[in-house]
Amino acid sequence: MFGTSGIRGPVGIEVTAELALAVGRAVASDGADRVVVGRDVRDSGRLLTDAVTAGLRECGTDVVDVGIEATPTVARSVSRFDADAGIVVTASHNPPTDNGIKLWTPSGKAFGPDRRDAIERRVRDDEYRLARWDELGDRRHRETARRSHATRLGDAVDVTGSPQIVVDLGNGAGAITASVLDDLGCTVQTLNGHQDGSFPGRPSEPTRETLETLESVVANTDAALGVAHDGDADRLLAVDETGRFVPKDVLFALFAKGVAGEGDRVAAPVDTSLAVDDALDAVGASVTRTRVGDVFVAERTTEDGVVFGGEPSGAWIWPDETLCPDGPLAACKLVELVTSAGSLADLVDAIEQYPIRRTSAEVTGEAAVMNDVRTRVHERYTRVETLDGVRVETDDGWFLIRASGTQPLVRVTAEGRTADAADALFDAATEFVTKSSEAATTDG
Known part of the structure; x- marks a missing residue:
């Protein structure tokens, strides 16, 4: 449900009022007593904001509605209004067909993996704490956030x-x-x-x-x-x-x-x-x-x-x-x-720039491909990071092989201090992906 930047997708297909209602209920049920809510300029944000706000209030959480504001304005408002969380209805840089939901902590940091997982579990399991009729949350509009x-x-x-x-x-x-x-x-x-x-x-x-x-x-x-x-x-x-x-x-x-x-x-x-x-x-x-x-x-x-x-x-x-x-x-x-x-x-x-190469390869079974890539890369290189994908550093530059989080793709990026170095690193990286993809297909 969550990507690296919250929930995003086509309105009426992946992002619906039903989902927004569920997220509001989940955030409230997870312990938020007061939540700041704002949105970007997309028309679909009107109904999604109403839905997420209804979910919050239905579970007894008070809502501070700051209206249409920049995401950082909303995020900064969480601590200012002494709230426990912030919700921005936005798809950020996505096309107008999309919308989304992003969740914020009082520090201004987006919800991390653990908190996102907790919200997703509540949505999946319908695990909400609905309030009594006389304990519903309030919704108040504030125009001072900006x-x-x-x-x-x-x-x-x-x-x-x-x-x-x-x-x-x-x-x-x-x-x-x-x-x-x-x-x-x-x-x-x-x-x-x-x-x-x-x-x-x-x-x-x-x-x-x-x-x-x-x-x-x-x-x-x-x-x-x-x-x-x-x-x-x-x-x-x-x-x-x-x-x-x-x-x-x-x-x-x-x-x-x-x-x-x-x-x-x-x-x-x-x-x-x-x-x-x-x-x-x-x-x-x-x-x-x-x-x-x-x-x-x-x-x-x-x-x-x-x-x-x-x-x-x-x-x-x-x-x-x-x-x-x-x-x-x-x-x-x-x-x-x-x-x-x-x-x-x-x-x-005054900033020196270097040649960079990028491509994406469509694969079947990204996890298996990436596991094979890690094994092959470790056999050949010593300066290897696996924090997010497989990143190799050399004296001449680096390359990164990383699975897409949303598509059946493996992305390759290579940068060298010279064009020849960038080409060589890029060729090495793409060869790893090709061989690992072939191996994964054969094993499958």
Whole structure:
């Protein structure tokens, strides 16, 4: 039921009001007395929010409804309203046909595997604690969540001057970014600012391919940079002042280097580029690797000495602020960096990038294939990690072989310090997958 980022899927097929009702009942029955609920701009979120709220109240839990807000706004509101959990009805960067549900703790961290398993078990077994007729929960609407988040964002950065910033909201819930940057003295131009859950301006997921309008606007104005969110604004990607898309790993390196110092660690999933390792090495810091998924990155940032965490997808976590990926905070941090350190294009050019290769192979029996891959890889290499898939490090680069969590695919990623090294690592990795897939098919 849960993926690495909560529940997501097509509305009316995988994500239904019945499911939302059950999740609400399960969260309440698992011990939550008060829950903050919010949603993104998708129209289907109206009925799903009503359903999850009904499930909560039916089991005696009070609901603080903050309405349409960015996911980090909702996540930060859990502790502010002294709640036990938060629920965001969102499919994040997925297409408008989808919706989903994500669960949050008071720390701002998403529910981890154990708590997700507990909720899933209750849903599967219909194990709920329905309240008496006179003990049903209340539902109260609160309109101060965004104001509180905005105050925290303003306090977290020091922006000098009046830089011109273009903010592409993608028709989503991230309007707080534009308003806070305006309050900080920036000259702000917005794109796709009208909230519309069909995402008519561009697809909800910001990528190099979907941000062409942002790139063009920034390139043809005096803007210092452009930033872009996904539908619920937990992600942040950027464009430099020349209109050039900032590679995700480079953005990761810039954020990490900006906060880390001697002896510090930065949490990064196993598919993160060498660019981040090298940037941190230059300041005496290092990477600590995690499984793929912001919940695992967030968990690692709770350890001593871990000052930042991120995913190349655009999820950035400053643990001193919140354990939720906070796109508006990331936008403010990036503007702060540019106003203090200079041109974003120059900062990007100072980060060395390396060739990377990717592919996906359709397989039968992912578990058997991955088991065989582990055996073969260990026979050939010594620097092997099996935290999430199989990751091999060499002096020339690394490769990762990892099963998809949602499809019958095994994904291969390889990065080398030269093109030839990347090709060689990629060829070795794909050969492992081919041989292991053949072996699994034969054994089956």
